[in-house]
Amino acid sequence: MNKKLSWREYLYVGSMLFGLFFGAGNLIFPVHMGQEAGSAIFAANLGFLITGIGLPFLGVIAIGISKSNGVFDLANRINRPYALIFTSLLYLTIGPFFALPRLATTSFEIGLAPFISSEQQPVFLAVFSALFFLTAWFFSRKPTKILNYVGKFLNPIFLILLGILLLLAFIRPLGSVASAPIGEAYQSQAFFKGFTEGYNTLDALASLAFGIIIVTTIRGMGVEEPNAIAKDTIKSGAVSVLLMGIIYTLLSYMGAMSIGTFALSDNGGIALAQIANHYLGNWGSLLLALIIIVACLKTAIGLVTAFSETFAELFPKAGYSFYIVLASVLPCLFANVGLTNIIQFSIPVLMFLYPLAITLMLLVIAGPLFKQHTSVYRITTYITLIAAFLDALNSSPAFIKETSLVTAILEIAEKYLPFFSIGMGWILPALIGFILGLMWSKIQPKQLPIK
Template sequence: MRLNKETFVAGFALFSMFFGAGNLMLPPFLGHEAGDQWNWVTFGFIISAVIIPILGIVAHAKIQGTMFDFGKKVSPVFSYIYCFAVYAISIGLPSPRTASVTHEIAIQPYLDSGYLLTSSIYFALVLLFVLNRSKILDIIGKFLTPVILLTILSIIGIGLFTGPASTVVTDLEKPFVRGLFEGYQTFDAIGAVVIGGVIIVSLKLKGASDFKVNKALIIKSGCIAGLALLLVYTGLIYNGSIYSTWMEPNSSRIEVLSSLSIFTLGHIGKMFLGLLVSLACFTTAIGIVTGTADFVKGFFGDSDKAFKATAIIGCLLGVLMGQFDVNYIINIAVPALMLIYPVTIGLIFLNLVPHKYASPPIFKGVVAIILLFSIPDFLNSVGLAGVNTPFLKYIPLSSYNLGWFLPAIVIFVLLNILLRKGNQ
């Protein structure tokens, strides 16, 4: 696989837009909870936070359209509803969360100021970058990502060579599933369908219009981003596990991350961590707001006014939601993720397989089944577990909140068989 400077710049830009607040604070916390079972939570986390998102980027390379194209085979109406839901969730939860994390780690320890001031300055800068979106790939890929990676690798490297020799024994239940669902909180599968569109539009704005060349560039850059994410997540989870003996058992996600930075880089580590968090969160917020503005621009006939208005509204919403603390935003995100994440995974898979195995009827059937079997998980997440009927216990993987998975595979296979017979 031939790699050039442009491929690495795009790959670093992808990594940076993926690597935000959740991507930084969730892995060490997982390792802290898992202890000696860190390898199992890593496996689950990698599936939902690396493999599925990068497959989403590969699907984008195949389509080279907008996020609307991901679901249009179900129906245009469904695709618009799905797009609006994803973008509403993205600018309403993970984007503001980046400002909250930045405040709690980079600002609060040093300045006696409130969330409002931080989020106002933060999203003013985000807006500045978004309105200059043609330069996003170069600015992020060439300048911001190397600083982020250098700081993370310093924490991981020092931790590996100076940390405790053993991990604590824990009784964490279902470690693989715990890692899988913690990976949901990174929003990376959703991020893939949003950010992938940003990369494609940015390439076109730079004059790159050759379909095959863009496809190769996007896939290669996606692999680079995926490899970087894999190494960083594994390192952070392992460091969280070995340093768990030095931390309080009930430490929060941010407390674990702060402690890890101090253990590895000393008290100056807090300053490095603040810089790292600010850059990682900032690049993710840029990707989310730009992707949302791109979609609305296309919806209104390629209107630049719609792009600017959406960017401004997205940043204002970020300021408003950024007033809440990180744990609150994480908790209110769970119900939305229980519905939108399975559908997103299904759409990524369907857009990856050859067209003959993923015709519009198959899209409709698989997505309908995923939605149907995701409802119990959604109800559980909002405290309505009592409405579940007894038959749910007979659905494979339902106890792991994955009751939709096998029914989706079964309907995919059955519909393909039936359609093949019908065409004979």
Template sequence: MQNKQLTAGDIIGLGFMAFAFFLGAGNLIFPPFAGYQAGENTPLAMLGFLITAVGLPLAGLIAVAKSEGKVMRMLPPVAATILASAIYIIIGPAFAAPRTSLVAFEIGVKPFIDHTDAMVNIAGLVLNQAQLVFTLIFFTIVMLLSLFPGRLMDSVGKVLTPLLIALLVGLAISVIMFAGGNMPAATGDYALHPLSKGIVEGYNTMDTLASLMFGMLIIDLLRKKGIADIKLQTNYLTKAAFIAAAGLAFVYISLFYLGATAGDLAKGASNGGQILTNYVNQQFGDYGNIALALVVSLACLTTAVGLVTSCSDYFSELFPILPYRLLVVLLSVVCAVVANVGLSQLISISIPVLMMVYPVAIALVLMTFLERFFRRPKLTHRISLLVALLFGIFDGLKVAAASMKSFDVSDTSPFASALIQFVAWVSPVMSELPLYDQGMAWLVPTLVAVVVCIIIGHSSKPTAANA
């Protein structure tokens, strides 16, 4: 059977699809507020943000391509399955996928009904049911698009994404033409160390986790398109990764500049969504608000499709008894249910878990690129990821304890009280680590573990099992 190849248009469509999967509404909200706070230090803060919000996801996709879709192959099978499942659940039905509909509703729908009398009917239902109705419609569309993964590159990459990009380009041009006042003085951490603050801020996108999922999804889509040659798969995925990264960088730079020059439009804003909404409303009025709602809704929709498709594909392979299409329906229903828990509740529950898993994902990407330098790659992978996990667990527990303490949960829960006491006991030792206050206590120990493994590996001859 002759191996099929993609045309230039197909590769561009593949890159557009990857870009759309990454660009959720959260990616539109973080940069404007960061730019507003960074002010005159915007170039350095923007550079830091691009490193983690663009560089790491790009590295994640390339790592998946480099490992031929088997980025976790150096781990024990059980550990690899647990880690992969945790990532898919966190980025899928537990948090990221439900969040897409909530953010789409908050920015794309709620502004148009906020000033409506609560007793006025909307499509036969009262106002307080609007979120439920929107969520059901949103995930019904997600389900229909996800049921046919072979057509994803056509429906998302060649139809939805060009429309999304056209709207974003229009917004970017307007930012350049109608920029507000001069950049204000930097505030908070952006005044002291804008580069590192921008790096930490970039973690909020959580796209490094998503890159491991989307990379495997794209490889699977290429196989369904008849691309059987591994070198071609790697080549196409790498090209798609750079297209997606270029699109993300374009959006982030535009939105950073918008926030930094927003002037009075940003005063009193508590998040980037408010700055973006104020800007669009002033420059374009009601038509601008409609266009913004369309941008946000499309961004959230394409991301949700990517997440549901990836999760369904993974778990259908893990559990062959569950067909792909059945999982698409089940996950869409679960996402709709979880979304109605509320955005703040989802964030408070999920952040500690993300703090535990994210360091492992970053370390995994790093190990994949450094693999050829290791005499004992399996040993180095396992030790480094274990160190990242252990210190990441403490970072997560610290966040969980702080959340419980602020809500006085320890007064009613013995577990919460014990957790808070444990964190307080260990904190004096952990606080001596660099970057502890920024939630990255795992970074230095992990790098030390890598160096130690390199030294040990080169001081002894590797066995066949570890080579």
């Protein structure tokens, strides 16, 4: 008989998923947005929530209704070579090549660097990153225990620590939201500016990457029937995004109120440090250090686990134990040397991956409308692939972007692709691909649908 999860178990799985999603960037971006948006924060926050929690929830829904184990199963609807390349690129980008080293560096710079002289920081960063990834490796050794580590332990600690700061901010506000000045970027289209800011969280990609952890966790709780796993995945995801939406909103309003006392900061990390220090002095700095380090650590555990489980399935010769070492050692090195270059090269990859991830989610969810015909998946993806590549070229480093060939290609794209200048030139091609795919599926009605 198939087990049914209790409301408490849904809460634990939702807490785990929230903990995996909510890293340092999720703290920093809404606070900075609040400072910039000022009294226009309602519209800005609404736009931010659509992409910040809406797209991740789409990813969770896609994993759930497809009854798949993760992103490779979803991408395999196009074909196996595409699925291997797309899955590998996605996990390498949000894993050891970009997101993981950024977690260590961010937690150090915001949490510990203020207490250390600039001359000593390189040495302390090396020691900190080694300890950080050693801890992530230790907790990633047993993926079946991640519910306990993150959902029942680290995430509640994080919420309690963050709750102290938020409570102080709303009991004794630093200023009035209604009178907060509106930054130039938010004066005319606050909603759309907030909408694009939500991309920075990377959670749309992470939602696909963490799919394997959700499914594995729910199975480990005794749920075996595919339909039940699908429903439990979506219900747990709903708990997670609801909690994320509440925290995002509180953080963005806290940022807007802080403008009443502090000048606009360069980033949300500086703003958080100022707010924490204002309310609690040196204890506030210590509190923020704990908040940031716990936030980054729980996300790092999730990324190391998801990366290693997926690569152990795709390339099983090495094994899970090898991949958790790889996913811990590589980001430890990148956190100390060449992170700026890694970030520089990762942005084009993100611009390439995001359109493909979003269209894949939407196609899976809309699948019943076109009876899951392979041609719709393939044609939509292939045409989106071209546009995504152009978006990637447009955000590539100068030594690539400024070559004569690339410049000529980008000039044509700028002229004929709507929204290309804001990095969304893929929207119209994706829609055209979807329509062409539908037409082709009607011409070949005997094509076997995806099961």
